[in-house]
Amino acid sequence: MADVLTPEQRRKCMSRIRSRNTRPEIIIRKFLFAHGFRFRINVKRLPGTPDIVLRKYKTVIFVNGCFWHGHEGCRYFRLPKSNVDFWKNKIERNKERDLQERIKLRDMGWHVIQFWECQLKPSVRNENLNGLLCTLNHLFLENFAxxxxxxxxxxxxxxxxxxxxxxxxxxxxxxxxxxxx
Ligand SMILES: [Zn+2]
Structure with a gap:
Protein backbone atom coordinates (compact mmCIF):
# COMPACT_ATOMS: atom_id res chain seq x y z
CA MET A 1 0.00 0.00 0.00
CA ALA A 2 1.26 3.46 -0.92
CA ASP A 3 2.43 5.70 1.87
CA VAL A 4 -0.01 8.59 2.26
CA LEU A 5 2.48 10.84 4.00
CA THR A 6 4.87 13.13 2.18
CA PRO A 7 8.55 12.22 2.57
CA GLU A 8 8.94 15.07 5.03
CA GLN A 9 6.00 13.93 7.15
CA ARG A 10 7.29 10.39 6.99
CA ARG A 11 10.73 11.42 8.13
CA LYS A 12 9.31 13.29 11.12
CA CYS A 13 7.07 10.39 11.89
CA MET A 14 9.88 7.85 11.75
CA SER A 15 12.23 9.96 13.79
CA ARG A 16 9.81 9.71 16.67
CA ILE A 17 10.30 5.98 16.87
CA ARG A 18 13.82 6.41 18.08
CA SER A 19 13.25 9.56 20.03
CA ARG A 20 15.31 9.71 23.17
CA ASN A 21 14.80 11.25 26.56
CA THR A 22 11.14 10.41 26.51
CA ARG A 23 9.21 10.89 29.71
CA PRO A 24 8.98 7.17 30.57
CA GLU A 25 12.74 6.87 30.18
CA ILE A 26 13.32 9.82 32.48
CA ILE A 27 11.03 8.34 35.14
CA ILE A 28 13.09 5.14 35.20
CA ARG A 29 16.40 6.97 35.15
CA LYS A 30 15.45 9.17 38.08
CA PHE A 31 14.18 6.19 40.01
CA LEU A 32 17.32 4.13 39.44
CA PHE A 33 19.59 7.05 40.25
CA ALA A 34 17.71 7.77 43.47
CA HIS A 35 18.25 4.14 44.47
CA GLY A 36 21.98 4.34 43.97
CA PHE A 37 22.24 2.72 40.57
CA ARG A 38 24.71 4.19 38.13
CA PHE A 39 24.26 3.68 34.42
CA ARG A 40 24.90 4.97 30.96
CA ILE A 41 22.20 6.01 28.54
CA ASN A 42 21.65 5.51 24.80
CA VAL A 43 24.67 3.32 24.33
CA LYS A 44 25.21 3.28 20.59
CA ARG A 45 27.84 0.58 20.46
CA LEU A 46 25.38 -2.03 21.73
CA PRO A 47 22.71 -3.57 19.47
CA GLY A 48 19.54 -1.51 19.47
CA THR A 49 21.16 1.41 21.33
CA PRO A 50 19.76 0.44 24.75
CA ASP A 51 18.13 3.30 26.65
CA ILE A 52 19.80 2.39 29.95
CA VAL A 53 22.89 0.26 30.47
CA LEU A 54 23.87 -1.00 33.93
CA ARG A 55 27.30 -2.47 33.39
CA LYS A 56 27.74 -3.71 36.90
CA TYR A 57 24.57 -5.75 36.49
CA LYS A 58 25.36 -6.71 32.90
CA THR A 59 21.85 -5.50 32.19
CA VAL A 60 20.30 -3.27 29.57
CA ILE A 61 16.86 -1.70 29.76
CA PHE A 62 14.72 -0.72 26.83
CA VAL A 63 11.84 1.63 27.52
CA ASN A 64 9.36 0.99 24.76
CA GLY A 65 6.37 2.97 23.59
CA CYS A 66 3.35 0.67 23.46
CA PHE A 67 2.32 1.75 19.97
CA TRP A 68 5.61 1.75 18.11
CA HIS A 69 6.83 -1.47 19.59
CA GLY A 70 3.45 -3.17 19.34
CA HIS A 71 2.71 -4.06 22.95
CA GLU A 72 0.43 -7.06 22.54
CA GLY A 73 -2.76 -7.08 24.56
CA CYS A 74 -2.12 -3.53 25.75
CA ARG A 75 -5.00 -1.10 25.75
CA TYR A 76 -2.71 1.69 24.63
CA PHE A 77 -1.82 -0.20 21.50
CA ARG A 78 -4.46 0.44 18.87
CA LEU A 79 -3.83 0.52 15.16
CA PRO A 80 -5.01 3.68 13.39
CA LYS A 81 -8.27 3.22 11.53
CA SER A 82 -6.82 4.15 8.16
CA ASN A 83 -3.86 2.52 6.43
CA VAL A 84 -4.20 -0.48 8.68
CA ASP A 85 -1.92 -2.66 6.55
CA PHE A 86 0.78 -0.05 6.44
CA TRP A 87 0.86 0.37 10.20
CA LYS A 88 0.61 -3.33 10.81
CA ASN A 89 3.65 -3.98 8.63
CA LYS A 90 5.58 -1.14 10.16
CA ILE A 91 4.99 -2.29 13.70
CA GLU A 92 5.65 -5.92 12.83
CA ARG A 93 9.02 -4.84 11.44
CA ASN A 94 9.76 -2.89 14.61
CA LYS A 95 8.89 -5.92 16.71
CA GLU A 96 11.07 -8.17 14.61
CA ARG A 97 13.97 -5.74 14.90
CA ASP A 98 13.47 -5.53 18.69
CA LEU A 99 13.60 -9.30 18.86
CA GLN A 100 16.79 -9.58 16.80
CA GLU A 101 18.47 -6.93 18.91
CA ARG A 102 17.51 -8.74 22.09
CA ILE A 103 18.90 -12.00 20.75
CA LYS A 104 22.20 -10.31 19.88
CA LEU A 105 22.45 -8.73 23.32
CA ARG A 106 21.70 -12.01 25.07
CA ASP A 107 24.33 -13.73 22.95
CA MET A 108 26.77 -11.11 24.19
CA GLY A 109 25.89 -12.02 27.76
CA TRP A 110 23.60 -9.12 28.59
CA HIS A 111 20.38 -9.42 30.52
CA VAL A 112 17.66 -7.57 28.68
CA ILE A 113 14.79 -5.91 30.50
CA GLN A 114 11.96 -4.45 28.48
CA PHE A 115 9.90 -1.79 30.13
CA TRP A 116 6.65 -0.65 28.56
CA GLU A 117 5.29 2.88 28.63
CA CYS A 118 2.01 1.60 30.10
CA GLN A 119 3.89 0.10 33.04
CA LEU A 120 4.75 3.62 34.10
CA LYS A 121 1.21 4.99 34.28
CA PRO A 122 0.81 6.58 37.73
CA SER A 123 -1.52 3.87 39.07
CA VAL A 124 0.94 1.03 38.45
CA ARG A 125 4.27 2.85 38.40
CA ASN A 126 5.46 2.19 41.95
CA GLU A 127 4.65 -1.46 41.78
CA ASN A 128 6.52 -1.93 38.51
CA LEU A 129 9.52 0.15 39.50
CA ASN A 130 9.85 -1.82 42.71
CA GLY A 131 9.64 -4.95 40.61
CA LEU A 132 12.55 -3.63 38.58
CA LEU A 133 14.59 -3.16 41.77
CA CYS A 134 13.88 -6.73 42.79
CA THR A 135 14.88 -8.00 39.37
CA LEU A 136 18.15 -6.08 39.41
CA ASN A 137 19.02 -7.21 42.93
CA HIS A 138 18.18 -10.75 42.00
CA LEU A 139 20.34 -10.65 38.88
CA PHE A 140 23.21 -9.23 40.88
CA LEU A 141 23.00 -11.85 43.61
CA GLU A 142 22.56 -14.69 41.17
CA ASN A 143 25.38 -13.80 38.87
CA PHE A 144 27.77 -11.27 40.20
CA ALA A 145 27.96 -11.21 43.97
ZN1 LIG B 1 1.46 -1.22 26.89
Missing amino acids: VYRTVPYGKAGKDLNLIAAETEVEYKKNKPLKNQNN
Missing part, protein backbone atom coordinates in the same frame (compact mmCIF):
# COMPACT_ATOMS: atom_id res chain seq x y z
CA VAL A 146 31.56 -12.20 44.72
CA TYR A 147 31.11 -12.45 48.44
CA ARG A 148 27.96 -14.31 49.24
CA THR A 149 26.73 -13.44 52.65
CA VAL A 150 26.29 -16.72 54.43
CA PRO A 151 25.85 -16.46 58.19
CA TYR A 152 29.06 -17.83 59.70
CA GLY A 153 27.21 -20.03 62.10
CA LYS A 154 25.50 -21.82 59.26
CA ALA A 155 28.56 -21.94 57.06
CA GLY A 156 30.45 -23.96 59.64
CA LYS A 157 33.61 -25.44 58.21
CA ASP A 158 32.20 -25.77 54.74
CA LEU A 159 34.26 -23.22 52.88
CA ASN A 160 32.44 -23.98 49.66
CA LEU A 161 29.55 -21.95 50.93
CA ILE A 162 31.69 -18.85 50.93
CA ALA A 163 31.71 -18.83 47.19
CA ALA A 164 34.65 -16.71 46.20
CA GLU A 165 36.59 -16.19 49.41
CA THR A 166 39.93 -17.83 49.82
CA GLU A 167 40.59 -19.70 53.02
CA VAL A 168 42.84 -16.94 54.27
CA GLU A 169 40.16 -14.31 53.77
CA TYR A 170 37.63 -16.57 55.37
CA LYS A 171 39.72 -16.96 58.54
CA LYS A 172 40.48 -13.27 58.66
CA ASN A 173 36.79 -12.41 58.46
CA LYS A 174 35.69 -15.03 60.94
CA PRO A 175 34.08 -13.40 63.95
CA LEU A 176 36.12 -13.67 67.14
CA LYS A 177 33.44 -15.44 69.12
CA ASN A 178 33.58 -18.41 66.76
CA GLN A 179 37.32 -18.87 66.97
CA ASN A 180 37.16 -20.59 70.34
CA ASN A 181 34.50 -23.10 69.32
